[in-house]
Amino acid sequence: MKFASFTIDNAPTWGLVEGDAIADLGAVLHDRFPDLKSAIAADALKEAAAAASRAKRHPLSAITFLPVIPNPDKILCIGLNYETHRKETGRSEVENPTVFGRFANSQTGHLTNIIRPRVSTDLDFEGELAIVIGKPGRYIKRSEAFQHIAGYACYNEGSVRDFQRHTHQFTPGKNFPATGAFGPWLVTADEIDDLGPLRLQTRLNGEVVQDATISQMIFDIPRQIEYCSSFTRLEPGDVIATGTPGGVGSRRTPPLWMKPGDVVEVEIDRIGLLKNGIVDEAV
Numbered sequence: 001m002k003f004a005s006f007t008i009d010n011a012p013t014w015g016l017v018e019g020d021a022i023a024d025l026g027a028v029l030h031d032r033f034p035d036l037k038s039a040i041a042a043d044a045l046k047e048a049a050a051a052a053s054r055a056k057r058h059p060l061s062a063i064t065f066l067p068v069i070p071n072p073d074k075i076l077c078i079g080l081n082y083e084t085h086r087k088e089t090g091r092s093e094v095e096n097p098t099v100f101g102r103f104a105n106s107q108t109g110h111l112t113n114i115i116r117p118r119v120s121t122d123l124d125f126e127g128e129l130a131i132v133i134g135k136p137g138r139y140i141k142r143s144e145a146f147q148h149i150a151g152y153a154c155y156n157e158g159s160v161r162d163f164q165r166h167t168h169q170f171t172p173g174k175n176f177p178a179t180g181a182f183g184p185w186l187v188t189a190d191e192i193d194d195l196g197p198l199r200l201q202t203r204l205n206g207e208v209v210q211d212a213t214i215s216q217m218i219f220d221i222p223r224q225i226e227y228c229s230s231f232t233r234l235e236p237g238d239v240i241a242t243g244t245p246g247g248v249g250s251r252r253t254p255p256l257w258m259k260p261g262d263v264v265e266v267e268i269d270r271i272g273l274l275k276n277g278i279v280d281e282a283v
Contacts, residue, residue: 004185005066023052037237065109067182075102081243110183122161126244127202127266130155145222154274156181212245
């Protein structure tokens with residue numbers, strides 16, 4: 001199953017993606033599940049999908065996509081999690097995942113614009129697999145990690161590199177409004193039996209700039225969930241952006257920054273294609 005958050009006639013809602021259309025579940029289930037996160041928290045995605053037969057359908061071309069989870073309790077990002085990216089940055093090997101956070105308003109949806117802030121031109125792409133937590137937990141064992149996942153999506157963990165490097169902390173460069181993209185939809189975990197062979201590819205204006213398989217992660221998903229749940233309670237709707245492969249723009253000669261007019265795509269086999277344009281922040 002595929003679920004997306006979106007707006008129609010400027011009203012936020014969510015629904016079940018069926019081919020080139022989406023069933024508006026928010027309209028028929030609003031009293032119980034006003035948003036996708038609430039349905040995930042109630043472990044009610046199958047129940048919600050059963051209500052699609054009485055929901056109004058909209059063409060995907062008529063909606064505005066929101067981030068898959070517009071209102072997560074937290075977004076945790078795993079840095080330097082592919083060997084190709086670790087090597088290109090010159091960072092040392094570490095025993096534990098590198099983790100930092102993003103704010104909800106740093107995200108935008110599929111087919112909406114990523115915004116280059118007025119204070120920087122160093123806007124970089126980072127294609128990633130995102131996991132969405134379904135079952136809450138603390139101190140989750142690796143062997144039980146996949147039981148806590150609701151599903152998967154594509155993520156472009158856009159980075160304003162000069163602000164990221166003002167200090168050793170990543171937070172400023174990772175949290176400018178609408179610099180990251182999350183979408184197009186959530187593919188439920190039962191649809192993907194083996195993530196390892198899935199290909200993750202980022203394209204800028206049609207040119208492949210990142211290309212890897214999920215199996216190339218340094219810290220796999222069970223390790224990420226184990227580690228993150230050791231320092232915080234993972235809640236339904238929480239997002240973990242699992243890291244980006246090598247090929248980022250900042251490590252090229254000359255650097256390859258995203259600029260207004262560009263189109264960036266993140267595609268993951270069996271999950272989807274996340275596509276965004278780039279615009280300058282309005283003055």
